[in-house]
Amino acid sequence: MRSTCRTPRARSAASTARAPRAARSSSPDPIASPATSGTEAADSRRLGLLDELGIDLDPQLLQLALTHRSYAYENGGLPHNERLEFLGDSVLGVVVTEFLYRSYPDLPEGRLAKLRAAVVNSHSLADVARSLDLGSQILLGKGELTTGGDDKSSILADAFEALLGAVLISCGRDAADVLVHHLFDPLVVQAASLGAGLDWKTSLQELAADADLGAPSYRVTESGPDHDKRFEAVAIVGNKAYPPGAGTSKKQAEQGAAKNAFTALADAASEGDA
Structure with a gap:
């Protein structure tokens, strides 16, 4: 899986700004040069990262993808990676969704959504980032450094998405697609192999475990006559109650509650530490 970003297909409107490593005249977002804000060891690790991924990014764009806003603010308001993160998040969602749609033509929308949620969330992204x-x-x-920011799931996930956004800008959509497939197709296949066991309660339990929030619990109430019972469930994770789910059975209500809690936790993690 090697993409050098030098093929004709990669020279789109966004990628024509790419210049040789030694002399880049402009970039989508300016940032300090690697020589002034990184050590030789860091530069060496970055080159190793690119080699492992099989890509060749402009060094300034790569540094931008790896610049957290906390560093930017402490260094005079440098550009940071959140714009690239926004771009990478969109690419990741589209590529994984299309892969699911084409690979599992018999699965209903609800099942596809669960598979995507099991793969595209801050914790799975952070695991991929850790592997790199x-x-x-x-x-x-x-x-952030003193509080272990280099291993926070939200920061790692954001940095990976920013890296993917940088690949899109520098190398083009094809290269970004290849990178996503290389890293995430195995995760999709693994999630699909869980079969009926992949449900919202399972997903919430795994998400809570990854975030060290303990096992979720559920508070269930019922109403109505015996022939027309209605159930409402609230998922409680880390001593916090999330929006309720409802249904005609306890199981259905708990699944709805788990979905609401999972979505809220995943969204909060993607925006930063809650």
Whole structure:
């Protein structure tokens, strides 16, 4: 899986700004040069990352993808990676969704949504980032460094998405697609192999475990006559109650509650530490 970003297909409107490594005249977002804001060891790790991924990114764009806002603020308001993160998040969602749609033509929309949620969330992204040793290469402010920011799931997930956005800008959509498939197709296949066991309660339990929030619990109430019972369930994770789910059975209500809690937790994690 090697993409050098030098093929004719890669020279789209967004990627024509790419310049040789030694002399780049402009970039989508300016940032300090690697020589002034990174050590030789960090540069070496970044080159190793690119080699492992089989890509060749502009070094300034790569540094931008790895610049957390805390570092940017502590260094005079440098550009940071959140714009690239926004771009990478969109690419990741589209590529994984299309892969699911084409690979599992018999699955209903609800099942496809569960599979996507099991694969595209901050914790799975953080695990991928850890496998790439991305944490050691992210530029963080002193406060984040002292609190273990280089291993926070939200920071790692954001940095990976920013890296993917940088691949799209520098190398083009085809290269970004290849990278997503290389890293995430195995996760999709693994999730699909769980069969009926992949449900919202299972997904919530795994998400809560990854976040060290303990096992979810459920508070269930019922109403109505015996022939027309209605159930309402609330998922409680980390001593916090989330929006309720409802249904005609306890199981259905708990699944709805788990979905609501999972969505809220995943969204909060993607925006930063709650």
